[in-house]
Amino acid sequence: MSVEELNRLFGIPGLAEFEEGNGGLTKLVIAAEGSLAEVYLLGAHVTSWTPAGGEDVLWLSRESRYEIGKPIRGGIPICHPWFGPLEGDSSAPIHGYVRLTCLEVESISPTDDGGVSAVLWRRFGKPPGDNWPGDFELRLRVTVGRSLSVAAETLNRGQRDLVISEALHTYFRVSDVRKVRVTGLAGAAYWSKATGGRAVQGPEPLTFTAQTDSVYRHSAGEVVLHDPQMLRAINVAKRGSKSTVVWNPWIEKAAAMPDFGDDEWPEMLCIEAANALDDAVAVPPGKTHVIETIISVEPCRHGVTV
Numbered sequence: 370m371s372v373e374e375l376n377r378l379f380g381i382p383g384l385a386e387f388e389e390g391n392g393g394l395t396k397l398v399i400a401a402e403g404s405l406a407e408v409y410l411l412g413a414h415v416t417s418w419t420p421a422g423g424e425d426v427l428w429l430s431r432e433s434r435y436e437i438g439k440p441i442r443g444g445i446p447i448c449h450p451w452f453g454p455l456e457g458d459s460s461a462p463i464h465g466y467v468r469l470t471c472l473e474v475e476s477i478s479p480t481d482d483g484g485v486s487a488v489l490w491r492r493f494g495k496p497p498g499d500n501w502p503g504d505f506e507l508r509l510r511v512t513v514g515r516s517l518s519v520a521a522e523t524l525n526r527g528q529r530d531l532v533i534s535e536a537l538h539t540y541f542r543v544s545d546v547r548k549v550r551v552t553g554l555a556g557a558a559y560w561s562k563a564t565g566g567r568a569v570q571g572p573e574p575l576t577f578t579a580q581t582d583s584v585y586r587h588s589a590g591e592v593v594l595h596d597p598q599m600l601r602a603i604n605v606a607k608r609g610s611k612s613t614v615v616w617n618p619w620i621e622k623a624a625a626m627p628d629f630g631d632d633e634w635p636e637m638l639c640i641e642a643a644n645a646l647d648d649a650v651a652v653p654p655g656k657t658h659v660i661e662t663i664i665s666v667e668p669c670r671h672g673v674t675v
């Protein structure tokens with residue numbers, strides 16, 4: 370559907386309008402409550418959110434590709450219907466196929482508190498792989514206002530349980546990953562994909578001195594990213610998520626990724642609402658499951674660190 374057709378059917382002048390984005394891909398631009406956000410139809414991918422009076426909260430690589438069939442590097446990739454590699458099928462795309470596919474617009478509407486809510490959706494029938502999950506509908510509800518919410522609702526259209534793993538793989542923009550702190554994961558058991566080790570997070574805030582790729586189990590609570598240099602703390606709340614993933618590729622891994630600038634790794638940190646590994650979710654036939662990340666920003670007093 371053309372940008373013109375989408376604006377005629379769904380656009381709200383001054384609040385939510387479609388336009389051509391990078392790579393000729395269609396994006397939705399939302400301006401609500403002083404907040405500005407961009408959502409590509411490819412993967413229902415939020416690529417930018419700038420709260421009123423603030424700076425962009427999301428990080429995007431300058432080397433990102435914008436092509437159907439390839440993931441955008443940065444913003445909030447929707448990893449679904451599996452997280453990471455697909456067990457038993459090395460040909461399957463890492464982090465599933467939703468982020469590689471264009472979704473359709475179902476609705477765009479103002480919210481009661483002056484924001485805007487957009488719903489993108491698609492029915493994913495039984496794909497070719499034997500191990501791939503079954504027949505489901507996925508709805509992404511993006512709500513932009515004083516905070517940003519992204520909710521992924523899976524409706525099982527098949528005849529048996531649909532087992533999925535998933536992540537709202539948010540890339541946050543930071544001043545310097547070596548100078549930020551993360552709180553809210555104390556006491557959570559985690560597996561480090563970077564070192565292969567397993568441990569329980571201590572009471573101290575997380576700090577970053579090397580490649581970090583940790584999957585925290587039983588972590589349903591709010592996580593806070595403290596960035597004194599940017600004078601802000603980013604609150605990452607969530608719903609329907611038992612795992613939290615924290616990732617920074619650091620020097621070598623960043624250099625090995627063609628869609629990630631070699632010198633970009635200090636500018637970002639991923640904090641992901643997920644259901645990964647043993648936290649995979651079984652959705653019964655005809656039922657739905659929702660995972661949501663709710664992001665808000667608070668100014669933090671100059672120089673106050675955790």
Ligand code: TA6
Nearest residue numbers: 440453463464538562582614616
């Ligand atoms: O969420 C962390 C992670 O699983 C890392 O292991 C790394 O692979 C990252 O996702 C990015 O994956 P991608 O397929 O987008 O390059």
